[in-house]
Amino acid sequence: MSQMTPSAQQPVPYGGTSNAKYCQKCGAANDPNAPYCANCGASNFGAYPGGRISRPVGVTILAILQILGSLVTIIAGLTFGALFGALLPGLGAVLGLGLVALGVVTLLIAIALFTGRNWARILNIILAVIDLINFPVGTIIGIIFIIYFTRPRVVAYFKQPRTA
Ligand SMILES: [Zn+2]
Numbered sequence: 001m002s003q004m005t006p007s008a009q010q011p012v013p014y015g016g017t018s019n020a021k022y023c024q025k026c027g028a029a030n031d032p033n034a035p036y037c038a039n040c041g042a043s044n045f046g047a048y049p050g051g052r053i054s055r056p057v058g059v060t061i062l063a064i065l066q067i068l069g070s071l072v073t074i075i076a077g078l079t080f081g082a083l084f085g086a087l088l089p090g091l092g093a094v095l096g097l098g099l100v101a102l103g104v105v106t107l108l109i110a111i112a113l114f115t116g117r118n119w120a121r122i123l124n125i126i127l128a129v130i131d132l133i134n135f136p137v138g139t140i141i142g143i144i145f146i147i148y149f150t151r152p153r154v155v156a157y158f159k160q161p162r163t164a
Pocket of ligand 1: 023024025026027028037038039040041042
């Protein structure tokens with residue numbers, strides 16, 4: 001039942017300009033005069049190295065694994081298409097091209113994850129939710145993914161203002 005004093009200024013999220021100060025708990029950019037973080041309420045402010053939030057290690061590892069997996073899918077599709085395209089004209093080529101297309105799409109998502117695009121984070125959460133029905137391995141991996149991709153530090157990395 002905490003009541004805000006009428007004079008208390010409610011800090012607003014800051015647009016990430018050069019004089020913004022960064023919350024050390026969640027990474028949100030705040031007004032330089034804010035007494036506490038507008039995003040999470042923490043009062044520990046400071047600067048992340050270079051004023052930017054670095055890519056979390058888990059995101060780097062996951063993106064590289066997804067890039068490798070998509071390349072394997074593309075190679076498998078090309079091989080499949082070449083082998084079965086001769087045996088089953090039409091169907092073999094369609095299946096091969098389908099695999100190649102799937103590989104290209106997952107490659108684009110993996111690169112987007114690596115470069116910090118927030119839609120790639122959201123897409124990974126959606127896929128993790130779908131994966132929950134694959135009990136038990138998919139359920140466990142899905143829960144880990146959902147928890148990881150909604151952690152404040154990870155969310156802050158994907159939501160920080162882009163420089164380029
Ligand atoms: Zn914060």
